[in-house]
Amino acid sequence: MKKKLTLLALLVVITVLTTACSMKSAGGNTKADDVIDIVWYPNESGSDMKSSRxxxxNVIEEATGKKVEHHLTTDYAIAIETMVNNNADLAFMGAQGYIEAHKSNESIKPLVVPTGPSGTLEDAVYHSWLAVHVDEQDKFKVKGEFSLDTLEGKKMSFVSNSSTSGFKVPAAGILDHFSQQEKYADLTEMELMKGGSLFSKVLFGNSHQGSAVNLLKGNADVAAFCDTCVENYVEIVEGKENTVGSVYQVQNDAAEPFNQVTGKKFTLMSVTPVLNAPFVANVDVLGQEDFDKLQKVLTSDEVANNEEIFVPEDSGKSGLFFKTGKERFATIKDSWFDPIRKLSK
Structure with missing residues (x-):
């Protein structure tokens, strides 16, 4: 009997050790391996982004001598938890996603962030939009001007509650506006996620593209999404870029999911600047040596001038990042994201 128990205990130990070694990580002290796993949000997981990914x-493999494996997702939470649980080395995620991930796992650090056209962090922003149907825009105006007051009772589409520009920023603006009214003095972020409080119905597109399509297919009256995540699919047909009242139209040859709504138009009722999204690393998984190597190569002139990464704006090609001026990658500190953190306080 004692021998059987000893053998059983030995088998349990072997099983645990084998399982731990077979996983990308097993806790706080993770040993870097020969594969660098990158997890991508749904917004960047489309086939049209493959060349950029x-x-x-290629740049990462050349710098580290390791193989890169891509992990495409259909849900923000999956991407964030993959990083938090030490099952990926790198991710490209919005400020809010990084904040949530870092709060759960302090080994997750910002690696680089794309700058603005100046080549600095001074204009390293993109834009959060609230968009409405062109033909319905007058329903969202008071005395000829777009007004958040008109959102009451409407069907709303957000991206994900972990999205910076697709939820966190627009939600903060909506709460700030309506909380000044006695009726909505106690309105919370949680209540904005469901119908029956301010909105009659709330949808989540799970990507910026999905939220935009919710609007254009008529499932929502208003939708939150960002400029950079839809720029590969739409073109401006009236007004100036990122300006309230401007009209955008889905291109006739737009890739999925916009191929369902080609030719459809929307107008912007709200435009808010947002801090650019970073690449982040789980240093426990990646290792400090590779972290340093990647910071050096990604912030190099060679990468800044790589037209497969920073695609020339007038090239007509799809890409994750576009070159309109001196855009490049730059290093940032955790404190750079404090303005987004304050939205939750």
């Missing part, structure tokens, strides 16, 4: 992988 692959070129970034």
């Amino acid at each position: 692959d070129e970034i992988a």
Whole structure:
């Protein structure tokens, strides 16, 4: 009997050790391996982004001598938890996603962030939009001007509650506006996620593209999404870029999911600047040596001038990042994201 128990205990130990070694990580002290796993949000997981993902992988492989594996997702939470649980080395995620991930696992650090056209962090922003149907825009105006007051009772589409520009920023603006009214003095972020409080119905597109399509297919009256995540699919047909009242139209040859709504138009009722999204690393998984190597190569002139990564704006090609001026990657500290953190306080 004692021998059987000893053998059983030995088998349990072997099983645990084998399981731990077979996983990308097993806790706080993770040993870097020969594969660098990159997890991508749904917004960047589309087939039209493949060339950009692959070129970034090429740069990483050359710098580290390791193989890169891409992990595409359909849900923000999956991408964030993959990083938090030490099952990926790198991710490209919005400020809010990084904040949530870092709060759960302090080994997750910002690696680089794309700058603005100046080549600095001074204009390293993109834009959060609230958009409405062109033909319905007058329903969202008071005395000829767009007003958040008109959102009451409407069907709303957000991206994900972990999205910076697709939820966190627009929600903060909506709460700030309506909380000044006695009726909505106690309105919470949680209540904005469901119908029956301010909105009659709330949808989540799970990507910026999905939220925009919710609007254009008529499932929502208003939708939150960002400029950079839809710029590969739409073109401005009236007004100036990122300006309230401007009208955008889905291109006739737009890739999925916009191929369902080609030719459809929307107008912007709200435009808010947002801090650019970073690449982040789980240093426990990646290792400090590779972290340093990647910071050096990604912030190099060679990468800044790589047209497969920073695609020339007038090239007509799809890409994750576009070159309109001196855009490049730059290093940032955790404190750079404090303005987004304050939205939750």
